[in-house]
Amino acid sequence: MSAPIPPSLAPAGHSARRSPRPLILLASVIAVLLAPLLLSQFSVTLLGYIGLFSLIAMGLVLLTGVAGSTSFGQAAFMGVGAYTTAVLTTRYGFSPWWTLLIALGVTSVVALILGAVTLRMQGHYLPLATIAWGISLYYLFGNSEALGGFTGLREIPALSVFGYALTDNRAYYYLIWLCVGLAAWGAQNLLSSRTGRAIRALRGGAVVAESFGANTFALRIQTFLLAALLACLAGWLYAHFQRFVNPTPFGLAQGIEFLFMAVVGGAGHIWGAILGAALLTLLRDELQDILPALLGQSGDFVTVVFGLLVILMLQFARQGLWPLIDRLVPKGAPRIASAPEPLPSHPKPQAGEELLRVEQAVKQFGGLRAVSGVSFTLHAGEILGLIGPNGAGKSTMFNLVSGVSPVTSGRVLLRGQDVTRLPSRAIARRGLGRTFQHVRLFPEMTLVENTMMGGYARARAGVVASMLHLERREEDSLQAAALRQLERVGLSEQAWLQAGNLPLGKQRLLEIARALVHDPVLLLLDEPAAGLRFNEKQELSALLRRLRDEGVTILLVEHDMDLVMNLADRLVVMNYGEKLAEGTPEAIQQHPAVREAYLGGVA
Known part of the structure; x- marks a missing residue:
């Protein structure tokens, strides 16, 4: 059994997890629960759309903001989910709940095929490829008579829960936000796990991740698939929310707007996806009335404003708005396991x-x-x-x-x-463990998180276990091993600081600590x-x-x-x-x- 971690290695005032503080989370839950009781029908409907768009923006946070794979085609995956349930329910009489499973399966096949081809591309070729297949799927929806062409499909049945039909937008609102809450919880758990650190390492540090046992291409595929499934879920909910689908919401313009939501809210933060979806949806609703009156002519000037907004964000707040809010909230002490289990060790030679x-x-x-x-x-x-x-x-x-x-x-x-x-x-x-001639750390991660990356091959929890938070024992063991090695190289006092704040000499010591966690x-x-x-x-x-x-x-x-x-x-x-x-x-x-x-x- 490993020795307990000294309390001195976990100073108050720093947090290992990038999650909202309990008071913010509690206030958000209360606001979501009370909103239908206090707001008008139109406002509740608007909040429902914010929830749907939040799901897609969360996927883009994982795929683009965290893993570094830019995609403009997520709206097309939303269309796959929407059209699958629309066709199966209106023409073949399937139960909407069965069509959710089928839609997720169809989306998985499409995403795996597209991901296997496009994720091998680097640089600007990857976003260009996502534009290409996004446009292709959009015109497939519009030109297929079986899918109703550009006219679309009508009379999609309402969802029913325990015999109660969700025909009222207020009732449907709770279902949407339940899905958003579960998705945010799972995604946040993922990013705070061994697999999540490896996914974060994909953005500029794939060589390091591979050097400690991670299959980076498989991680890219899994992240791409997860983002596609979130978009599919949003599309399925959208179809039964609107009870009508046509190709318009699944085109390239909407895909770009979803990416805007992730960037504005904070492309590296799950809760920033919700913030960005809310801001841009509410802003669009207001600007649609204000801009034509202000300019004296009609037209899609909202997209122009969104484009200027993103440019300003990239200039003055490149990490998005959520980090600015998160910085103002006091941080609590990280959770430290008192008696973690030892990690598996490599057999030692004679x-x-x-x-x-x-x-x-x-x-x-x-x-x-x-x-x-x-x-x-x-x-x-x-x-x-x-x-x-x-x-x-x-x-x-x-x-x-x-x-x-x-x-x-x-x-x-x-x-x-x-x-x-x-x-x-x-x-x-x-x-085999190693350091590098030119220091390869993840500057936005803490010293503990960087060091825990060294133990990737000594743990087993994958994407599903991480999202369900079933990896806690492994995480405790990895954290304990990381803290011991940081103490060994003399960096324990800086354990909860960001690695990018260290001078070069200490960054090299941090690399050694990371390699030692690899055993x-x-x-x-x-x-x-x-x-x-x-x-x-x-x-x-x-x-x-x-x-x-x-x-x-x-x-x-x-x-x-x-x-x-x-x-x-x-x-x-x-x-x-x-x-x-x-x-x-x-x-x-x-x-x-x-x-x-x-x-x-x-x-």
Whole structure:
């Protein structure tokens, strides 16, 4: 059983979860419950639309704001849900509740097909692809006679709950907002979980996520599917709310407006989706009357105003409005588990066992050979230093060993198993942990959240378990492991601060703590002392010695010769992509070729 977490590691005034404070949440629930009793029929209907649009905006927060995959086609998935239930209920007599399951199934198939094709695209090609299939689905709805063409389908039956028909908008309003509440609860649970941290890592940090065992393409597909299902649910609710559908609400213009809602409210925040949907829906309702009277002519000037609003938001409040509100509310202390269960550990090798073997590794980038026929071995309980002048190919060799970059020829064996062609996530799950030459952290996450990312492969909870909040024990164990490693590297006092606020030297220590949460049997450290002060280097050296004594084998790239000479058991020297020499630090210091490479022959 793991030791309890000291209270000092959980200072009050900081929160690990990005959720609204209890008072805000309570006030929101009361407002939602009382609104139909206090407002007019028109206002209640408008609030119903806000709830529907909130569902789609939540999906866009997950897909675009968090995972970084921009989509303009979510309105089309709303159309899939709406048309599926409209056709099945009006023409085939299906129960609306059965059509919900069928609509979710149809949307899943469509989303998986589209996602498998479009999510492999990068840069501006991805949003262009979402525009393309969004337009295609819109015209499919409009040009299909089976779907009623552009005229649409009428007489969609009302939903019935326990024999009570929801024909009154006030009653239907509660169903919509019940769905919104459940979706927000599930999405917030997801983002506060192991899977959610990996999804957040997709936005600019996919290499890190893969290096700790995450399948980033599968995560993109799952996020895309989840966003599509939320849009489908909104479409199903919309069809039985309106009791009439045509293609107009499912076009590209509406898809862009949904994206506007997510951006204005706060593209990285679930509760910002509700805020953005409310603001833009209410603003549209007001501007539709004000602008024609003000300009003296009719036209869709609301979209122009929305476009200008988004430009201003990106200029002055790029994170949206929700973070500005959230910042004003006092934050409580994070939840700390008193006696978390231990996480699974990687089997430890016997002292002296051959842990890593590199055989004639070659890496070719076009006409440039960055690594040329390099071979070496590394034994358990050893610190092996990989040194050489700038551009010698050391970091490239790290990427070959960890699977970040594929080997052109040669072999890499980890504990006797050939891992040459395995992706980095598969090698990581065999016990390899690493840091990076250029620090790769998630600046908007806290130190604890960054460090917990290192334990991704040691936990199992997926998307569904995370959304249902069934992963609490694993989360407690991950948090405990993260806090222990932060204390180990001297960062426990900053545990609940954002990682982006740390100086470079401490960011490197944070990377080491993250790698230690992975429980590595082989730890790759790429220039860990860069940016550290003298005392910090001494502490780092002592830490690495302790790790070696505990059975962690270390492959180290470092330019600080004093540190590496006093720390490493053996050294491999590279120059121009080739292995120049190998031996003890004392032998390497006297090696003529090494002296020539470093000092030009000067003694």
